[in-house]
Every structure is written in C-alpha cells, then in structure tokens.
Amino acid sequence: MRFTDIPGHESVKDRLRAMVAADRIPHALLLEGPEGIGKLAMARAFAQYVHCQNRTPEGEPCGECQACRLHESNNHPDLFYAFPIFKRKSDSESYCEEFLDEWHEFLSSDMYADFDTWVRILNPGTKQPIIYNSEGNAILRKVSVKSYASRYKIMIMWLPEKMKEECANRLLKMIEEPYDDTLLLFVSNNPQDILPTIYSRVQRVKMKRLPGELIERYLVDRYATEPQTAKAMAHMAEGSMTAAVGLLDVETDNVEFLDYYRKLMRQAYMRDVRGLKIWSEEVADFKRERCGSFLEFLARMIRESFIYNLGNRELNYMTREEEAFNSKFCPFVNERNVSAIINETDRAALDISRNANAKIVLFDYAIKMIVALRM
Numbered sequence: 595m596r597f598t599d600i601p602g603h604e605s606v607k608d609r610l611r612a613m614v615a616a617d618r619i620p621h622a623l624l625l626e627g628p629e630g631i632g633k634l635a636m637a638r639a640f641a642q643y644v645h646c647q648n649r650t651p652e653g654e655p656c657g658e659c660q661a662c663r664l665h666e667s668n669n670h671p672d673l674f675y676a677f678p679i680f681k682r683k684s685d686s687e688s689y690c691e692e693f694l695d696e697w698h699e700f701l702s703s704d705m706y707a708d709f710d711t712w713v714r715i716l717n718p719g720t721k722q723p724i725i726y727n728s729e730g731n732a733i734l735r736k737v738s739v740k741s742y743a744s745r746y747k748i749m750i751m752w753l754p755e756k757m758k759e760e761c762a763n764r765l766l767k768m769i770e771e772p773y774d775d776t777l778l779l780f781v782s783n784n785p786q787d788i789l790p791t792i793y794s795r796v797q798r799v800k801m802k803r804l805p806g807e808l809i810e811r812y813l814v815d816r817y818a819t820e821p822q823t824a825k826a827m828a829h830m831a832e833g834s835m836t837a838a839v840g841l842l843d844v845e846t847d848n849v850e851f852l853d854y855y856r857k858l859m860r861q862a863y864m865r866d867v868r869g870l871k872i873w874s875e876e877v878a879d880f881k882r883e884r885c886g887s888f889l890e891f892l893a894r895m896i897r898e899s900f901i902y903n904l905g906n907r908e909l910n911y912m913t914r915e916e917e918a919f920n921s922k923f924c925p926f927v928n929e930r931n932v933s934a935i936i937n938e939t940d941r942a943a944l945d946i947s948r949n950a951n952a953k954i955v956l957f958d959y960a961i962k963m964i965v966a967l968r969m
C-alpha cells in the first residue's frame with residue numbers, strides 16, 4: 595500500500611512522512627477518525643513507508659525493494675497485526691494468530707472495508723469480536739524479539755477500543771518503557787472508548803471525513819458510477835467511503851423503488867384507488883426491512899421534489915432518473931402539503947416496523963396521498 599493509493603488526507607500523509615524524515619517515529623501512534631475513510635490503509639502505507647529501503651523523493655515507498663515486496667504480499671516478518679476476534683472454543687484462549695487467513699482475506703478486500711466486512715469474514719455467530727487479555731502477552735512476545743528484515747518492528751492494532759483491560763495494561767507498560775525501534779500503531783473508529791491511560795500516552799493523528807467531491811470522483815473512477823448518481827451518493831454518505839460504496843449496492847434497489855414511487859404518485863393523482871390497492875399489496879410483499887428502506891426513499895424523494903420546486907437546484911442530490919420524474923412531479927409538493935406527506939411517510943414506516951399489517955398501513959397511506967396531492 596502506497597500513500598498515493600489512498601485518496602485524500604494529504605496533510606496526514608505529510609505528517610507521517612515528516613516523522614520518518616526527522617527520524618522521530620513515535621513508539622505509540624494512533625490514527626483516529628470516523629469509520630470508512632481509509633485509516634487502516636493509511637496505517638499499512640505508513641508501515642510500508644517506514645520499512646521501505648528506497649523511499650522515493652515524492653515521499654512514497656518504492657514498491658520494488660524487498661521490504662515493499664514483502665509488504666505487498668502481506669508477508670513482512672516485522673509487521674504484526676492485532677484485531678478483534680472471537681473464541682472458537684469457550685474453554686480455551688484464542689489468539690489473532692489463528693485468524694490470519696481471515697485477516698489476509700479482509701486486507702485484500704476493499705481498501706475501505708470496515709468492521710461489518712470483518713464480521714462477515716470472521717463469522718463469529720452471535721459473539722462480539724474483541725481483543726482478549728491473552729493477546730497482550732502475544733503482542734509483547736512478537737515485538738520483543740529482534741527484527742528480521744528491517745530496523746523497525748511494527749504492530750498495527752486495529753480497533754483498540756475493543757481491547758480488554760488486562761491487554762491494555764500489558765501494552766501500557768510497553769508504551770511507558772518502550773523497546774527500541776518498535777512502533778505500536780493503533781487505528782481507531784471510536785477513540786473515546788479507548789482506555790484513557792493508553793489514549794493519553796499515544797501520539798495522535800486525527801483523520802477527517804472525506805470531502806464529497808473526492809468520494810464522487812472515486813465512485814466514478816472505480817465503479818464507473820454515472821456522475822450525477824455519484825454526486826447524490828457522495829452527499830448521502832457524509833464523508834464515509836464505506837457508506838458511499840454501500841449505497842451503490844442499494845442502487846439497484848433504488849431503481850425499483852423509483853418505479854414504485856412513480857406508480858404511487860401517478861395513481862394518487864389519477865385517484866386510481868384500484869391501482870393503489872394493488873400498489874400497496876405489492877409493496878407489502880417486500881420484506882419488512884426493505885419496506886422501511888422504501889419508505890425512507892419515498893421521504894427523500896418528497897424532500898428532493900420540494901427543494902426542486904423552490905428552485906435551489908444546487909441543493910438537490912438526485913440521480914438522473916430521479917430528477918427526470920421529480921422535475922415534472924415537483925409542482926405537486928409545496929409548502930402546504932410537504933410536512934404532512936413526510937409525516938405520514940414516517941408514520942407508515944414506524945407502524946410497519948412495529949409489526950402493523952403492512953397492506954393496511956400502505957393502502958391507508960396511499961389513499962392519504964390522493965388528498966395530499968390536491969392541497
């Protein structure tokens with residue numbers, strides 16, 4: 595992993611490069627920030643940069659030396675990882691070591707893969723993955739031996755907020771009386787949950803949410819997303835690449851949702867009660883959770899239509915297909931009915947989430963749309 599592979603975070607990269615240039619690599623460093631912005635990728639790029647034998651003038655690992663090659667095949671003997679795991683047998687200890695196959699699969703999946711992806715790969719059943727007390731000794735053992743291939747031994751701990759107290763105490767000793775040429779590199783989504791004794795003793799580098807334009811460009815370049823759709827997704831993702839890529843997955847759903855939204859509004863306008871009855875039965879056949887997503891989608895479309903109607907186009911975030919319909923439909927959403935429609939939509943979603951009969955709730959909702967569109 596090179597710095598240049600990671601979109602954005604230029605000042606963070608410069609700070610990390612400067613530590614190496616000044617030969618002032620801290621013993622314990624924390625990369626902290628929200629989920630889905632590339633912190634683990636940054637930790638890996640930094641580790642490779644530290645180990646690289648031939649760094650480029652631009653401040654990148656060369657990608658060609660032995661250390662870089664070992665990094666790129668996830669085999670560098672002086673790089674270790676600790677991460678949340680679960681106990682396969684309840685009566686014996688478990689160590690990260692036993693989960694390296696899963697971990698390598700995780701590392702070679704998407705750069706922005708995060709905890710949900712890890713849980714999917716790890717497959718812990720109902721257990722919550724954590725970093726166990728026993729891992730503390732395992733970590734000390736790994737970093738206390740002489741390094742093999744490079745000067746620095748690097749231990750990347752992903753999600754220290756999931757570390758048990760005893761393990762943290764072990765590391766604390768190491769942070770207070772550090773070994774030479776050893777870097778503990780923490781990567782945290784929720785730094786407020788890290789033990790304060792640890793948190794106060796590490797050097798911290800904050801990483802911020804990604805700018806919308808950067809997410810937009812990534813979706814277009816990497817996933818060939820249509821630009822207007824990418825802009826809408828980037829807006830909804832609120833600076834998290836993981837969220838944006840997740841939205842791409844539901845995009846196929848949204849095409850169908852848009853179809854049902856169009857049907858609802860056309861039939862409500864035509865006072866086609868029979869059509870609305872069929873509509874409510876079809877939507878009720880969605881699974882409960884999907885029904886909730888659809889109603890969320892409806893509320894968003896209503897808001898977008900209202901904003902469109904007000905003429906503030908730069909505040910609109912819609913795919914091209916959504917805009918094609920809403921640009922014609924928007925005169926029907928105005929200051930007299932917009933709150934009522936959104937409230938009714940939220941109420942229908944709530945009723946369905948509480949196990950009410952979805953067919954009845956949706957038909958009732960559809961009938962109310964007939965009235966609302968005449969307001």
Ligand SMILES: [Zn+2]
Binds near residue numbers: 649660663
């Ligand atoms: Zn290199």
